[in-house]
Amino acid sequence: MSIVNGLFRVQKLMRPSVTLARCLLPATGHLSHRTISTPRGVGHQRWVTSVNRSLSTKVAEEGYHSIIRDQEKGVGSSDKHEFQAETRMLLDIVARSLYSDKEVFVRELVSNASDALEKFRFLVQSSPEGANEYAECDRALEIHIGTNKQDRQLTLQDTGIGMTREELIANLGTIARSGSKHFIEQLKESGRGSQENVQNIIGQFGVGFYSAFMVADRVDVYTRSARTGSPGLKWSSDGSGTFEIQEAEGVAIGTKIVIHLKADCREFADEDRIREVIRRYSNFVGSPIFLNGKQANQIQPIWLMEPKQVTPEQHNEFYRFVGNTFDTPRFTLHYKTDVPLSIRALLYFPEGKPGLFEMSRDADGGVALYTRKVLIQSKTENLLPKWLRFLKGVVDSEDIPLNLSRELLQNSSLIRKLRIALTNRTLRFLHDRSQKEPESYDKFYRDYGLFLKEGIVTSQEQQEKEEIAKLLRFETSREPNRTVSLPEYCQGQAEGQKDIYYLAAPNRTLAEASPYYESLKKRGIEVLFCYEAYDELVLMQLGMFLGKNLISVEKEMRRSDASSTADQDGLLEGSLLKTQIDELLPWIKQRLAGKVSNVKTTGKLDSHPCVVTVEEMAAARHFIKTQSHNMSEENRYALLQPQFEINPKHPIIKKLHKLTTSDPELAELLANQLFSNAMVGAGLVDDPRMLLTSMNDLLQKVLDKH
Numbered sequence: 001m002s003i004v005n006g007l008f009r010v011q012k013l014m015r016p017s018v019t020l021a022r023c024l025l026p027a028t029g030h031l032s033h034r035t036i037s038t039p040r041g042v043g044h045q046r047w048v049t050s051v052n053r054s055l056s057t058k059v060a061e062e063g064y065h066s067i068i069r070d071q072e073k074g075v076g077s078s079d080k081h082e083f084q085a086e087t088r089m090l091l092d093i094v095a096r097s098l099y100s101d102k103e104v105f106v107r108e109l110v111s112n113a114s115d116a117l118e119k120f121r122f123l124v125q126s127s128p129e130g131a132n133e134y135a136e137c138d139r140a141l142e143i144h145i146g147t148n149k150q151d152r153q154l155t156l157q158d159t160g161i162g163m164t165r166e167e168l169i170a171n172l173g174t175i176a177r178s179g180s181k182h183f184i185e186q187l188k189e190s191g192r193g194s195q196e197n198v199q200n201i202i203g204q205f206g207v208g209f210y211s212a213f214m215v216a217d218r219v220d221v222y223t224r225s226a227r228t229g230s231p232g233l234k235w236s237s238d239g240s241g242t243f244e245i246q247e248a249e250g251v252a253i254g255t256k257i258v259i260h261l262k263a264d265c266r267e268f269a270d271e272d273r274i275r276e277v278i279r280r281y282s283n284f285v286g287s288p289i290f291l292n293g294k295q296a297n298q299i300q301p302i303w304l305m306e307p308k309q310v311t312p313e314q315h316n317e318f319y320r321f322v323g324n325t326f327d328t329p330r331f332t333l334h335y336k337t338d339v340p341l342s343i344r345a346l347l348y349f350p351e352g353k354p355g356l357f358e359m360s361r362d363a364d365g366g367v368a369l370y371t372r373k374v375l376i377q378s379k380t381e382n383l384l385p386k387w388l389r390f391l392k393g394v395v396d397s398e399d400i401p402l403n404l405s406r407e408l409l410q411n412s413s414l415i416r417k418l419r420i421a422l423t424n425r426t427l428r429f430l431h432d433r434s435q436k437e438p439e440s441y442d443k444f445y446r447d448y449g450l451f452l453k454e455g456i457v458t459s460q461e462q463q464e465k466e467e468i469a470k471l472l473r474f475e476t477s478r479e480p481n482r483t484v485s486l487p488e489y490c491q492g493q494a495e496g497q498k499d500i501y502y503l504a505a506p507n508r509t510l511a512e513a514s515p516y517y518e519s520l521k522k523r524g525i526e527v528l529f530c531y532e533a534y535d536e537l538v539l540m541q542l543g544m545f546l547g548k549n550l551i552s553v554e555k556e557m558r559r560s561d562a563s564s565t566a567d568q569d570g571l572l573e574g575s576l577l578k579t580q581i582d583e584l585l586p587w588i589k590q591r592l593a594g595k596v597s598n599v600k601t602t603g604k605l606d607s608h609p610c611v612v613t614v615e616e617m618a619a620a621r622h623f624i625k626t627q628s629h630n631m632s633e634e635n636r637y638a639l640l641q642p643q644f645e646i647n648p649k650h651p652i653i654k655k656l657h658k659l660t661t662s663d664p665e666l667a668e669l670l671a672n673q674l675f676s677n678a679m680v681g682a683g684l685v686d687d688p689r690m691l692l693t694s695m696n697d698l699l700q701k702v703l704d705k706h
């Protein structure tokens, strides 16, 4: 008590501008040796810092500091409100949940308290009228937690922004939180699902304030907004369907949450249990957390430490804190630079595979932006490109002015510069990992390769696309079970090979048997095999790499006319004669009218009778898979413009030529079947069952003769 009184006395002695500066300081009370600009000007910093230091030392010496008092009391009548329907549903599920990690409610409430402190710090900082608009700006920004075993109570109190009556109704009566919204949506989709399902979803999103009802019979919230002249308020609910609000006296600025614990959750009234939970999830919260009067968190900004001095344990803890996660980081990128911008970055690559939620482009990024230890925004959009949304961590840049508004942050050229620098550094780091830890990198690539591909497709800069592309890996025609990068492929190219060839197929066997690959195989040219859906679209989007064109094998086949001219001259041994070809091509074209745009011969096939080529095979396949379902066959062919290429040396084609005169009906069935087969081979038929009827007609006709 005496220390607390002493503390306030010293604060009162400070001049107003100094006390304001005190609340602008990073709540850590740690020392910044730089001068921070405040709305009231620059200059008192060193003095304030030293006062702060002596105050915190004093607190530390005496070891006890608590603001929790049992002094709040509701006065007058109370208003009854109903929770929004979705909130009721959420509360209902949360209360009945057997979720084993109930302790996460502490993390959620501490995180809300910390947000409330940061919001206050930020508002005062960015508002020139800060000192007038807000009351008691000189109060210390802290979080206090009190346990009371006897009454089975847990209390969390912060000195942050607090809430007005309207805010109370909106914030604690409806679902504002994006995570909770997703939670409800998922739940609706899974038709409420099994208990296990519900638990997984809660674990994935967290449900914010409402998670308190996992452990509470009743929750009382006392709050007073920091805006000058705001009244104290009490919010109370048992989490069933309604909540009550009334005015209250004895309420300090900020928010105090009193949790009346359920009988089977009495463990959370135990100091040691809560200390353990704080250590696990909230150790690095940027403001001091006092548990029963003793500081319980570390609040050391480890991203500002020398990278070599941070232990793996510290990284693990910090990663769990910033990432809201249970795993450990697989890679850690911790670096600092002053050119071209001042950057202190600590970025983690998650160990776990990305969940469905992270895969969605709607998912938030996981990197917080600080400037000189002051949090500007926890999930800063645009700080990294969307495709790097799986990264967790912190970026601190002294070049970001303290009073830059969050809206301005979205479009700031500074943020753009930061993004470019961070992206380049991350790419360089991954490239390094691929060289120094190829096995770990390959595993990362298996888990997160899709994000890299998204980066190539979404990036606007060819140079950036190519930098990302260096990280891709493909098996090639040369050797099974071994992947190569694009630079390695280029190094292995024969002199004079101008292009990079790729082939999309579901697996190696189909790739090797592809008719489009036959001629390149004969020429001994290495081809990248793409087994993943979208790979070919990614390479098509990439277009070029190190000045070489990326060409699909289908395109290569279609574009080379030279050899087919040779065919048409009848130069190839065992081929149909030119006169026969001249008869056959128009005949086929007529029989396949409405389906093919052109029929020609090719010298690039050996064991296959024919293929279909289209202008851009990857785009065509994507179109067939995603958009062609409601389209007539006629329109589909009109859009695809397939070119039918036949092999004039192949026995079936030679036979076809004969049949055009000896048995035109059978010849027509055969031509149609060959075309349909080629369309299947090209991956341009979404359901091959369509072919069965015509195939049976053909078989029947052939078997008639026997």
Ligand SMILES: Nc1ncnc2c1ncn2[C@@H]1O[C@H](COP(=O)(O)OP(=O)(O)OP(=O)(O)O)[C@@H](O)[C@H]1O
Pocket (backbone or CB within 6 Å): 108, 112, 113, 116, 158, 160, 161, 162, 163, 171, 172, 176, 177, 178, 179, 180, 207, 208, 209, 210, 254, 255
């Ligand atoms: N201690 C607090 N002080 C002031 N406002 C609070 C406090 N706790 C909660 N709130 C308000 O209630 C709102 C709802 O809280 P909840 O935890 O459900 O979601 P959230 O914190 O907004 O979610 P998210 O973490 O996704 O941003 C908060 O956005 C905040 O405005």
